[in-house]
Amino acid sequence: MKTLWAWWARLGGLFSRNRREREMADEFSSHFEMHVADNxxxxxxxxxxxxEAMLKFGSMEAARESVRxxxxxxxxxxxxxDLRYALRNLRLNPGFATAGVLSLAxxxxxxVAIYTVVDNLLLxxxxxxxxxxxxxxxxxxxxxxxxxxxxxxxxxxxxxxxSTTFTGLGAFFDxxxxxxxxxxxxxxxxxxxxxxxxxxxxxxxIRGRVFTLQEDKDDAHVAVISYRLWQxxxxxxxxxxxxxxxxxxxxxxVIGVLPPDFYFNARSSDIWLTLGLNPAENLRKTxxxxxxxxxxxxxxxxxxxxxxxxxxxxxxxxxxxxxxxxGWGIDVEPxxxxxxxxxxTSLLVLLGAVALLLSVxxxxxxxxxxxxxxxxxxxxxxxxxLGAARGRLVRQLLTESVVLGLIGGVLGLGLAYFxxxxxxxxxxxxxxxxxxxxxxxxxxxxxxxxxxLTSIVFGLAPALMASRNDLNRNLHAESRSSTGTGSGMxxxxxxxxxxCSVALLAGAGLLFRTLVGLQAxxxxxxxxxxxxxxxxLPSKRYAEPKRxxxxxxxxxxxxxxxxxxxxxxxxxxxxxxPAAGTKxxxxxxxxxxxxxxxxxxxRTVLPGxxxxxxxxxxxxxxxxAADDQTNTPHRFIVNxxxxxxxxxxxxxxxxxxxxxxxxxxxFGEIVGVVGDVKEGTLDKEPxxxxxxxxxxxxxxxxxFVMRSETDPLALAGPARKVIKQLDPExxxxxxxxxxxxxxxxxxRQQFSAVLLGGFxxxxxxxxxxxxxxxxxxxxxxxxxxxxxxVALGAEPGNIVRIVVGSGARPVIAGAVAGxxxxxxxxxxxxxxxxxxxxxxPLTFVAAPVLLAVVALIAAYLPARRAARVSPMEALRTE
Amino acid sequence: MNEQNRKxxxxxxxxxxxxxxxxxxxxxxxxxxxxxxxxQISGDRLSLNYGSVYPAxxxxxxEKAITSEWGTSENNRKAKYYRLTAxxxxxxxxxxEDWAEASSIVARFLKAKEWA
Numbered sequence: 004m005k006t007l008w009a010w011w012a013r014l015g016g017l018f019s020r021n022r023r024e025r026e027m028a029d030e031f032s033s034h035f036e037m038h039v040a041d042n043x044x045x046x047x048x049x050x051x052x053x054x055e056a057m058l059k060f061g062s063m064e065a066a067r068e069s070v071r072x073x074x075x076x077x078x079x080x081x082x083x084x085d086l087r088y089a090l091r092n093l094r095l096n097p098g099f100a101t102a103g104v105l106s107l108a109x110x111x112x113x114x115v116a117i118y119t120v121v122d123n124l125l126l127x128x129x130x131x132x133x134x135x136x137x138x139x140x141x142x143x144x145x146x147x148x149x150x151x152x153x154x155x156x157x158x159x160x161x162x163x164x165x166s167t168t169f170t171g172l173g174a175f176f177d178x179x180x181x182x183x184x185x186x187x188x189x190x191x192x193x194x195x196x197x198x199x200x201x202x203x204x205x206x207x208x209i210r211g212r213v214f215t216l217q218e219d220k221d222d223a224h225v226a227v228i229s230y231r232l233w234q235x236x237x238x239x240x241x242x243x244x245x246x247x248x249x250x251x252x253x254x255x256x257v258i259g260v261l262p263p264d265f266y267f268n269a270r271s272s273d274i275w276l277t278l279g280l281n282p283a284e285n286l287r288k289t290x291x292x293x294x295x296x297x298x299x300x301x302x303x304x305x306x307x308x309x310x311x312x313x314x315x316x317x318x319x320x321x322x323x324x325x326x327x328x329x330g331w332g333i334d335v336e337p338x339x340x341x342x343x344x345x346x347x348t349s350l351l352v353l354l355g356a357v358a359l360l361l362s363v364x365x366x367x368x369x370x371x372x373x374x375x376x377x378x379x380x381x382x383x384x385x386x387x388x389l390g391a392a393r394g395r396l397v398r399q400l401l402t403e404s405v406v407l408g409l410i411g412g413v414l415g416l417g418l419a420y421f422x423x424x425x426x427x428x429x430x431x432x433x434x435x436x437x438x439x440x441x442x443x444x445x446x447x448x449x450x451x452x453x454x455x456l457t458s459i460v461f462g463l464a465p466a467l468m469a470s471r472n473d474l475n476r477n478l479h480a481e482s483r484s485s486t487g488t489g490s491g492m493x494x495x496x497x498x499x500x501x502x503c504s505v506a507l508l509a510g511a512g513l514l515f516r517t518l519v520g521l522q523a524x525x526x527x528x529x530x531x532x533x534x535x536x537x538x539x540l541p542s543k544r545y546a547e548p549k550r551x552x553x554x555x556x557x558x559x560x561x562x563x564x565x566x567x568x569x570x571x572x573x574x575x576x577x578x579x580x581p582a583a584g585t586k587x588x589x590x591x592x593x594x595x596x597x598x599x600x601x602x603x604x605x606r607t608v609l610p611g612x613x614x615x616x617x618x619x620x621x622x623x624x625x626x627x628a629a630d631d632q633t634n635t636p637h638r639f640i641v642n643x644x645x646x647x648x649x650x651x652x653x654x655x656x657x658x659x660x661x662x663x664x665x666x667x668x669x670f671g672e673i674v675g676v677v678g679d680v681k682e683g684t685l686d687k688e689p690x691x692x693x694x695x696x697x698x699x700x701x702x703x704x705x706x707f708v709m710r711s712e713t714d715p716l717a718l719a720g721p722a723r724k725v726i727k728q729l730d731p732e733x734x735x736x737x738x739x740x741x742x743x744x745x746x747x748x749x750x751r752q753q754f755s756a757v758l759l760g761g762f763x764x765x766x767x768x769x770x771x772x773x774x775x776x777x778x779x780x781x782x783x784x785x786x787x788x789x790x791x792x793v794a795l796g797a798e799p800g801n802i803v804r805i806v807v808g809s810g811a812r813p814v815i816a817g818a819v820a821g822x823x824x825x826x827x828x829x830x831x832x833x834x835x836x837x838x839x840x841x842x843x844p845l846t847f848v849a850a851p852v853l854l855a856v857v858a859l860i861a862a863y864l865p866a867r868r869a870a871r872v873s874p875m876e877a878l879r880t881e
Numbered sequence: 882m883n884e885q886n887r888k889x890x891x892x893x894x895x896x897x898x899x900x901x902x903x904x905x906x907x908x909x910x911x912x913x914x915x916x917x918x919x920x921q922i923s924g925d926r927l928s929l930n931y932g933s934v935y936p937a938x939x940x941x942x943x944e945k946a947i948t949s950e951w952g953t954s955e956n957n958r959k960a961k962y963y964r965l966t967a968x969x970x971x972x973x974x975x976x977x978e979d980w981a982e983a984s985s986i987v988a989r990f991l992k993a994k995e996w997a
Contacts, residue, residue: 033959034911034960040958060931066932066935
């Protein structure tokens with residue numbers, strides 16, 4: 004920015020002015036010295052010589068002033084002239100001005116909006132000092148296709164002990180707690196962090212301090228809160244440090260407040276607590292993989308080195324603990340890649356799409372400009388004849404396009420401002436979960452640059468072309484003899500517009516086919532008329548038997564609400580993030596070799612869950628209220644995938660299985676088999692799943708599901724009331740319909756499809772304007788020719804064919820080029836697609852056909868006008 | 882338009898021409914030398930403010946007809962020397978022709994006796 008200003012200033016002579024003044028003074032004084040010396044040599048006395056020299060020179064001030072006047076840069080003056088001229092021209096041609104400005108506003112607006120998101124997510128430095136040194140560490144298991152897996156606390160302590168490439172390595176996980184201050188209680192998002200995490204991020208608390216390593220080890224009841232929470236809950240109270248709060252009904256002391264713009268991993272975190280892991284425990288025995296790790300590379304250490312070291316550590320741990328670590332590796336990934344994740348593909352596709360749209364907008368405006376210039380070719384020729392240099396003419400024409408571009412840019416910026424908030428609102432959750440999107444000066448300067456650049460791109464060629472025109476020909480010739488300035492170029496531009504539009508249409512087509520495909524997928528549940536919400540019990544007030552009792556009673560009461568068919572609860576709602584997964588044993592089989600264990604997904608449910616969700620019971624029976632007792636033997640329900648993959652050929656009912664979930668995992672019999680539910684997202688296959696009854700894994704946090712007669716959201720109020728009556732301190736959270744939950748899993752595709760659809764529609768409209776414009780213009784130009792043809796007996800049909808045919812060539816050329824471009828690029832969107840290949844034939848036929856049909860309509864209108872030309876009139880026009 | 886302005890209007894064109902011609906015949910020269918030379922050639926008939934060559938020089942420089950650089954005068958004084966460029970040479974040729982053409986037309990016009 005600084006260099007830009009320096010450049011600007013030099014251009015304006017602002018810097019060189021002092022230099023010029025100095026030089027002028029030097030020059031004048033050397034003039035005097037020489038003059039005086041000459042005079043003395045001619046015999047004058049010194050005073051006389053001086054006086055004479057001064058007299059001959061004339062008024063010094065006048066000379067200075069006229070030098071300054073000449074030095075005053077010409078370009079400022081001419082630029083103002085050009086500006087006035089450009090504005091007058093635009094005002095005189097409101098149709099042209101509107102079409103141009105709107106095209107550009109659309110192109111620039113869309114570009115700026117998408118750029119804003121891309122910039123915030125991919126380009127800006129993360130808000131931590133030396134953020135490029137921050138990495139996330141994941142466990143990976145390529146055999147099971149687990150990437151970015153959560154990590155084991157036991158392995159974590161070994162990593163810490165053995166690694167040398169990090170200045171710090173810490174663990175954390177995101178969860179939520181019930182926060183209370185004795186008067187009110189609410190659920191807030193929380194992060195449990197080891198003592199290292201906040202120092203690794205180098206965050207400076209604005210009040211108080213962060214945890215010490217000792218506090219983490221002791222699991223001290225201390226909390227650090229967000230600025231947001233400090234302001235909203237505590238009203239910015241300066242006495243916040245040392246204040247007592249209730250976290251899940253336990254007393255905690257606030258020791259620090261983090262700065263307003265701080266976030267890590269989840270932007271919604273409002274409270275940080277210690278992780279409190281005890282390295283002395285045998286964590287491999289008691290805990291699986293469940294937390295995340297972040298680290299800071301030592302200065303100068305490259306990601307590659309850290310990865311090599313961690314891979315070595317992983318191999319050692321695999322050899323030392325084969326039971327636990329067979330097949331497991333470690334992946335070191337830059338923090339930004341982790342935060343942005345899968346969204347990157349969508350964003351890059353959208354960025355590409357928006358570049359295409361901008362090209363179409365530019366081509367369209369260039370097209371309009373060429374038409375304008377050829378209508379003004381006589382005026383331009385006259386200016387040339389009157390002595391305007393070519394460079395001057397080009398500059399004048401460019402000023403017009405820059406004015407157009409800047410007006411378009413300002414409108415586009417306004418458009419983008421609103422579009423960005425819309426984008427963020429409809430964006431997939433993981434897009435905005437971990438990075439803030441802000442619209443600031445950086446974006447404004449980007450918009451300005453885009454406007455300036457595009458106006459030069461679309462303005463330069465037409466301006467050069469218009470000014471190159473042979474003056475003589477243009478002064479003498481009436482339009483009849485030529486097909487107009489740059490008509491060849493206009494065809495190229497139309498072909499470009501068509502090409503980009505076809506590519507956009509193809510991309511949008513693929514995504515829409517994906518969406519249709521996803522919506523047709525049977526999720527395995529009936530997601531209509533289902534309401535879901537989460538309730539978390541503070542473990543201090545709810546010991547195990549009380550939890551079982553609470554959820555059983557709540558489900559019972561919810562199912563008796565009017566309008567409710569049935570109600571139940573589940574530990575991990577399907578399509579709402581990952582569920583627990585663990586090793587499963589089947590009774591009577593030899594223990595599996597390390598690395599080849601059967602891994603199943605584990606869900607805990609209340610009786611009636613399957614009926615409520617619309618999951619069919621294939622064999623056996625559902626859990627009953629009698630099963631939901633702590634002292635009953637273990638009984639399980641499994642899904643069909645479990646039977647298919649793990650029990651091939653064996654009768655499932657009565658088979659004894661056990662899953663590694665707790666310290667004691669007795670075998671229990673399978674009492675029922677239920678239908679499969681897709682795991683995670685609709686495009687993933689169902690995984691083998693084991694359902695526990697709640698009494699045997701007594702989660703304190705369950706998601707209620709209620710099947711309603713009609714609109715499920717109408718049950719929200721009564722459901723809240725039921726929970727409140729049972730315990731007024733329990734917040735109800737994440738109240739949503741199941742349809743919303745399922746739809747969110749393909750919001751990535753939906754987001755891209757809607758945007759790409761919008762872009763391709765816009766570019767289609769622009770391309771049509773282009774085709775219409777060029778044909779309408781050529782019809783006007785060829786009125787005489789057409790008149791002659793009609794006079795010689797051409798049928799209206801012939802005329803239509805000629806005109807449409809002349810428009811068809813650039814359309815066909817463009818469509819073919821666009822298809823090739825789309826075929827080359829569509830591979831990039833592979834990870835967004837479902838059910839269609841990136842070369843889906845239907846899409847690649849439909850896109851050019853749709854465009855051709857629309858183009859034909861655009862071409863037909865001027866053709867019809869041509870066919871109605873009366874020969875007498877045509878011949879008389881000139 | 883007052884007397885002063887009218888004079889300077891005529892001057893702008895002719896001054897440039899005279900400067901170009903001076904530089905062509907004398908080679909690189911400083912402002913003082915140019916002013917001196919113009920005055921010498923025109924004899925007493927042209928009373929010239931030396932100061933007025935400088936705006937004209939700057940304008941010619943902006944129009945790329947001449948370039949300038951600092952050098953040392955015959956008496957070892959620092960002075961800014963002006964030099965004709967190729968474009969300046971072309972322009973001088975063109976303007977000389979134009980001037981001859983224009984003055985012959987005007988001369989013939991003024992001499993013409995018959996106003997039929």
